[in-house]
Amino acid sequence: MPSLPLIYVFQDADDMAPALADYVLSAQTAALQRHDAFKIGVSGGSLVANLNKALLHDPKVEWGKWHIFFADERLVPLDSPDSNYGLLKSGLLDQLPEGTPQPIVHGIDVTKLDDSLEIADAYEKDLIKSFAAKDSVRLPAFDLLLLGCGPDGHTCSLFPGHELLRENIAWVAPIEDSPKPPPRRITLTLPVVTQSLRIAFVAVGESKAPVLKTVFENPEEGLPCSLVNEGARGKVTWFVDTPAVKGVAVQKKEYKPSNL
Numbered sequence: 001m002p003s004l005p006l007i008y009v010f011q012d013a014d015d016m017a018p019a020l021a022d023y024v025l026s027a028q029t030a031a032l033q034r035h036d037a038f039k040i041g042v043s044g045g046s047l048v049a050n051l052n053k054a055l056l057h058d059p060k061v062e063w064g065k066w067h068i069f070f071a072d073e074r075l076v077p078l079d080s081p082d083s084n085y086g087l088l089k090s091g092l093l094d095q096l097p098e099g100t101p102q103p104i105v106h107g108i109d110v111t112k113l114d115d116s117l118e119i120a121d122a123y124e125k126d127l128i129k130s131f132a133a134k135d136s137v138r139l140p141a142f143d144l145l146l147l148g149c150g151p152d153g154h155t156c157s158l159f160p161g162h163e164l165l166r167e168n169i170a171w172v173a174p175i176e177d178s179p180k181p182p183p184r185r186i187t188l189t190l191p192v193v194t195q196s197l198r199i200a201f202v203a204v205g206e207s208k209a210p211v212l213k214t215v216f217e218n219p220e221e222g223l224p225c226s227l228v229n230e231g232a233r234g235k236v237t238w239f240v241d242t243p244a245v246k247g248v249a250v251q252k253k254e255y256k257p258s259n260l
């Protein structure tokens with residue numbers, strides 16, 4: 001596998017959708033061969049709409065075997081417009097054709113919203129149960145992690161320069177001072193992110209170009225997305241559109257479908 005991230009550039013989100021579907025499905029196939037479940041982590045933001053475009057009507061998606069975790073979650077009720085769980089549900093899962101087996105979705109414990117540490121610990125225990133016990137590995141290894149890249153280079157709720165970037169004990173950490181509202185969240189930590197078997201970023205639109213320039217041309221600045229590119233060398237793929245990488249010096253590759 002190449003050590004630099006693979007960067008696939010598409011005209012727009014519609015043009016990207018079939019390739020993103022193919023990529024997710026090949027991760028699904030590999031996972032189901034390994035352990036008869038597809039353990040996937042997703043972020044919020046525009047990713048959900050892009051997944052909807054890619055996967056909603058694809059009969060090859062075995063939703064009933066998916067275990068969906070959140071790369072980060074905001075400490076808000078599930079029906080809040082800020083909830084990543086709520087976004088995934090309304091933006092994708094509720095729209096699946098009738099009769100589609102539902103995935104298992106691992107949300108946060110909303111009965112403890114005033115205690116971010118307790119929520120993070122409970123989420124970590126869920127990961128221990130879902131991964132470590134069966135696979136006997138120290139860190140959980142998601143079959144696939146699908147992430148976004150914020151305009152400041154954050155991913156999950158790992159923000160540039162934040163002390164959480166140095167967290168190397170907890171798998172899931174609370175954050176009380178997120179620069180992007182809402183301020184109280186939980187997030188996977190960097191070692192868990194980079195342990196994933198595959199990681200894909202999806203970044204669409206011209207507003208991404210300035211930050212992607214820094215992520216790819218100045219990785220030494222240590223933006224969280226660059227840290228993932230570096231820490232998970234050989235396992236990272238970027239799905240972007242042309243405006244997102246306008247003026248960015250990256251080596252673009254043409255997506256080759258996996259013949260599923």
Ligand SMILES: O=C(O)[C@H](O)[C@@H](O)[C@H](O)[C@H](O)COP(=O)(O)O
Nearest residue numbers: 043044045046148149150155156
């Ligand atoms: O909870 C969050 O804040 C999101 O998970 C966040 O990490 C998101 O992925 C990026 O901000 C990119 O968002 P967009 O793709 O919408 O720009």
